[in-house]
Amino acid sequence: MIVAERKPLQQIEAMIEGFEKILIVGCGTCVAVSMAGGEKEVEELAAQLRIKAKLQGKPRTVDEITVTRQCDKEYLEPLAKYLDEYDAVISTACGAGVQFLAERYEGRIVLPALNTLFIGVTEGPGVWSQRCIACADCMLDQTGGICPMTICAKNLSNGPCGGTNAGKCEVDGEKDCAWTLIYRRMEKLGRLEYLKKIQPPRDYSLTTKPGRHTHEAFRQSQQEEE
Amino acid sequence: MVAGFKQAFAQKKFVVTAEVGPPKGTEISELLSHIDLLKDRVDGLNVTDNQSSVMRISSLAVCRLILDHGGEPILQLTCRDRNRLALQSELLSAWVLGVKNVLCLTGDYITVGDHPQAKPVFDLDSVQLLQTVGLLNEGKDLAANEMQGGTGFFAGAVVTPEADPLEPQMLKFEKKIVAGARFIQTQAIYDVDNFKRFMEQARRYDVKIMAGIVLLVTPGMARYMNKNVPGIFVPEALIEEMAAAEKGQKIEAGIRIAGRMIRQLREEKICDGVHIMAIGKEDRVPDILKAAE
Amino acid sequence: MSDTQPGNLPVNAAEPFEPKIVAYCCTYCAYTAADLAGSMRLEYAPNVRVIQILCTGKIDAILLLRAFEDGADAVYVAGCALGDCHYMEGNLRAMQTVAHAKHLLQEVGLQPERLEFFHIPASAGPLFAQRADEMTAVARRLGPNPLRRTIQRDAGGKLIKPPDLHPPLPEAKLGKLIRHAERVSDVSM
Numbered sequence: 079m080i081v082a083e084r085k086p087l088q089q090i091e092a093m094i095e096g097f098e099k100i101l102i103v104g105c106g107t108c109v110a111v112s113m114a115g116g117e118k119e120v121e122e123l124a125a126q127l128r129i130k131a132k133l134q135g136k137p138r139t140v141d142e143i144t145v146t147r148q149c150d151k152e153y154l155e156p157l158a159k160y161l162d163e164y165d166a167v168i169s170t171a172c173g174a175g176v177q178f179l180a181e182r183y184e185g186r187i188v189l190p191a192l193n194t195l196f197i198g199v200t201e202g203p204g205v206w207s208q209r210c211i212a213c214a215d216c217m218l219d220q221t222g223g224i225c226p227m228t229i230c231a232k233n234l235s236n237g238p239c240g241g242t243n244a245g246k247c248e249v250d251g252e253k254d255c256a257w258t259l260i261y262r263r264m265e266k267l268g269r270l271e272y273l274k275k276i277q278p279p280r281d282y283s284l285t286t287k288p289g290r291h292t293h294e295a296f297r298q299s300q301q302e303e304e
Numbered sequence: 305m306v307a308g309f310k311q312a313f314a315q316k317k318f319v320v321t322a323e324v325g326p327p328k329g330t331e332i333s334e335l336l337s338h339i340d341l342l343k344d345r346v347d348g349l350n351v352t353d354n355q356s357s358v359m360r361i362s363s364l365a366v367c368r369l370i371l372d373h374g375g376e377p378i379l380q381l382t383c384r385d386r387n388r389l390a391l392q393s394e395l396l397s398a399w400v401l402g403v404k405n406v407l408c409l410t411g412d413y414i415t416v417g418d419h420p421q422a423k424p425v426f427d428l429d430s431v432q433l434l435q436t437v438g439l440l441n442e443g444k445d446l447a448a449n450e451m452q453g454g455t456g457f458f459a460g461a462v463v464t465p466e467a468d469p470l471e472p473q474m475l476k477f478e479k480k481i482v483a484g485a486r487f488i489q490t491q492a493i494y495d496v497d498n499f500k501r502f503m504e505q506a507r508r509y510d511v512k513i514m515a516g517i518v519l520l521v522t523p524g525m526a527r528y529m530n531k532n533v534p535g536i537f538v539p540e541a542l543i544e545e546m547a548a549a550e551k552g553q554k555i556e557a558g559i560r561i562a563g564r565m566i567r568q569l570r571e572e573k574i575c576d577g578v579h580i581m582a583i584g585k586e587d588r589v590p591d592i593l594k595a596a597e
Numbered sequence: 598m599s600d601t602q603p604g605n606l607p608v609n610a611a612e613p614f615e616p617k618i619v620a621y622c623c624t625y626c627a628y629t630a631a632d633l634a635g636s637m638r639l640e641y642a643p644n645v646r647v648i649q650i651l652c653t654g655k656i657d658a659i660l661l662l663r664a665f666e667d668g669a670d671a672v673y674v675a676g677c678a679l680g681d682c683h684y685m686e687g688n689l690r691a692m693q694t695v696a697h698a699k700h701l702l703q704e705v706g707l708q709p710e711r712l713e714f715f716h717i718p719a720s721a722g723p724l725f726a727q728r729a730d731e732m733t734a735v736a737r738r739l740g741p742n743p744l745r746r747t748i749q750r751d752a753g754g755k756l757i758k759p760p761d762l763h764p765p766l767p768e769a770k771l772g773k774l775i776r777h778a779e780r781v782s783d784v785s786m
């Protein structure tokens with residue numbers, strides 16, 4: 079899922095400077111799980127914005143609504159009947175959700191409340207870690223299910239650099255060296271021979287931005303439409 | 305002495321290289337004095353590439369200065385700051401300027417340096433860079449385009465004999481040789497017995513190995529490296545030897561230690577040469593060589 | 598943005614400041630300790646309003662923020678001793694929640710010292726009394742919650758919240774618009 083974190087209140091305050099009627103739109107999927115932009119976090123942000131306004135003697139009303147997802151049109155549609163009332167809309171979705179909301183309601187000021195961090199997994203309560211950089215050319219079969227493009231700071235695909243430090247990374251001693259993990263995993267799997275293959279340079283043309291993908295089944299109908 | 309770095313190995317001699325670091329800024333008089341001091345005493349001079357991710361004069365420019373002064377440069381090239389276009393272009397440029405040796409490295413990570421917010425590149429890794437050098441040597445580029453005129457580089461790589469764990473390091477070491485590394489300069493070694501064990505494995509490959517010698521300046525430096533530099537292990541006996549030296553004479557003890565190690569490596573034919581890194585004390589390299597006689 | 602520190606001005610200089618303090622107490626430990634303090638006839642600050650909750654693990658940062666929004670001068674959550682939670686780790690979660698809520702308070706410019714977490718075992722009647730006094734002293738030192746002024750002004754001088762006769766059941770409200778007014782206590786009633 080997408081992992082995000084709430085921006086400091088100060089930044090959000092600066093964005094809504096001069097606006098009175100605010101709507102916070104939460105997102106009930108990834109960022110709700112990463113405790114950054116779901117129902118609860120929307121409520122917290124609303125309370126903070128209300129308190130702040132009261133302390134500064136500013137007029138401000140803050141309404142809240144959390145939709146299932148902001149990255150699907152269906153869930154953005156019902157917002158149409160409300161948005162005209164507001165001076166500004168704060169979205170607590172990931173960057174994709176914020177953009178989709180802004181795109182659907184082009185005339186509205188849509189502001190981001192989160193910083194989107196990465197595609198990751200839940201390590202434990204309140205802790206997430208990155209697992210995928212969306213490289214468009216998965217090589218996990220070669221590396222025992224551990225991604226050197228993600229876990230190695232230098233995205234090395236042929237083995238460790240000289241900075242391996244007792245199995246930790248020289249860039250951040252808290253983090254594991256990807257290639258120590260890969261080697262140990264492949265050893266356990268009895269597949270060390272696979273690691274001897276020299277991996278060719280990566281094909282970065284696959285990740286030319288902006289990415290767009292059409293499912294095989296929809297290609298023909300898409301073409302007809304166009 | 306400068307018949308060429310590659311030729312020095314062919315003559316079966318114990319090959320010695322040293323290192324100069326390009327300065328930050330355009331004041332190069334000290335650099336030039338180091339080049340003049342060292343060029344006839346060693347078989348090659350490595351020039352670091354934005355060493356420790358700190359922005360400096362490029363390795364290529366200093367390599368050319370070494371050629372102008374009659375020395376034999378070894379271009380260090382890291383994957384940190386350049387994508388595959390820039391790396392190949394740098395290599396072609398180096399060749400036409402007369403540089404014949406290249407040391408291919410991954411490079412330190414950006415955040416350890418003085419521009420920690422810069423975008424790290426790492427488009428290729430050191431193995432792929434070595435393959436690229438091989439292609440350029442054949443007159444082709446990495447996209448398999450034929451070029452008008454290729455290069456003839458003598459390519460090398462690095463290894464950390466004290467890496468923990470060692471097995472993945474050796475895996476990459478083997479790949480580097482398959483990818484075309486003809487010489488290897490190691491990370492600093494201080495424990496000759498450990499190094500001998502490493503050489504037992506390394507000797508199975510057709511590659512010239514030069515042991516890395518980093519001059520110890522103070523016992524504090526040795527302790528610092530043990531604690532903070534991955535892959536460097538200074539045995540306690542050496543730290544004690546440094547500590548026992550009189551104040552003001554610590555560096556002399558370091559020179560004695562370096563000289564003694566070089567002598568042992570040469571006399572016992574443990575490896576094919578040494579690469580001396582006297583970081584910031586390049587003017588003492590002749591003393592180290594003297595101590596090694 | 599350096600916030601103008603909310604002043605320690607009394608709400609009404611003529612009236613002496615009497616802090617209002619909300620204590621969320623877990624049923625098994627802190628609430629039992631409060632009971633015991635009563636049975637022991639211990640004297641402690643009358644400023645504390647105890648709210649019984651099943652377990653401090655249920656405490657949500659938003660409940661704490663709301664207490665301040667409604668004018669509390671200090672709030673504390675009191676749970677079992679470490680390792681004694683009847684729901685295994687409810688008190689540990691509450692400690693994390695309180696730390697998070699302190700950060701939220703800091704961000705809006707309310708002193709985080711107005712909020713604390715305490716461990717009060719069931720047998721510790723005197724400790725319950727001591728914490729109540731301590732927190733009251735903290736509130737006196739920090740002065741009234743600066744939000745009180747606006748609340749009182751909006752309410753025409755009163756500072757009474759009507760009892761919530763129909764506390765909402767927790768339910769998912771995806772897609773439902775929640776108006777500002779629903780969140781703000783209607784103190785003018």
